Amino acid sequence: TGVQTCALPISSSTIISQGYSTSSGRGIEVTSSGAIKGWSKTSGGTKKDVVTTPLSSGTWYFVTFVQEGNEIRIYLNGDLKDAENMGSNLGTSYINDYTIGKDIINNDYFDGYIDELKIYPSAITAENIYSLYLNNTLIRHYKFDNTHSDSIAGYNNAITATQTTF
Numbered sequence: 593t594g595v596q597t598c599a600l601p602i603s604s605s606t607i608i609s610q611g612y613s614t615s616s617g618r619g620i621e622v623t624s625s626g627a628i629k630g631w632s633k634t635s636g637g638t639k640k641d642v643v644t645t646p647l648s649s650g651t652w653y654f655v656t657f658v659q660e661g662n663e664i665r666i667y668l669n670g671d672l673k674d675a676e677n678m679g680s681n682l683g684t685s686y687i688n689d690y691t692i693g694k695d696i697i698n699n700d701y702f703d704g705y706i707d708e709l710k711i712y713p714s715a716i717t718a719e720n721i722y723s724l725y726l727n728n729t730l731i732r733h734y735k736f737d738n739t740h741s742d743s744i745a746g747y748n749n750a751i752t753a754t755q756t757t758f
């Protein structure tokens with residue numbers, strides 16, 4: 593599985609977590625030292641982290657967390673920053689249980705900005721991650737802030753927007 597987002601963190605908090613409980617789960621968060629941390633727990637409760645160096649305040653970052661087999665990896669702006677072998681194959685029983693911008697255990701909310709969150713059904717390669725970072729070209733921008741007649745249709749995840757900027 594691969595999770596990719598652009599983030600501008602302001603303080604320590606969870607960006608995204610999946611199936612988080614005391615015994616299993618995974619996620620991306622900002623640490624109290626200002627680094628981005630990806631983490632994963634096996635079904636037995638063993639938790640390991642992959643961490644970047646502390647980030648600069650007020651800067652956007654392209655963050656990618658990858659779980660493949662028994663390994664987890666974290667990338668920052670297309671570059672691998674840390675990898676960890678979990679020692680056992682990680683489960684996927686929590687595959688559809690995502691929480692964005694909230695730590696559900698401590699009830700803390702993300703303080704910062706999240707943009708272009710992407711969740712892939714399988715691990716993405718280092719080459720793909722770097723290419724996506726370099727070629728992150730915006731095709732359309734929908735703000736959904738109710739100032740340009742933005743709307744989301746009620747079925748099939750259809751999106752409708754008028755007066756968009758290209």
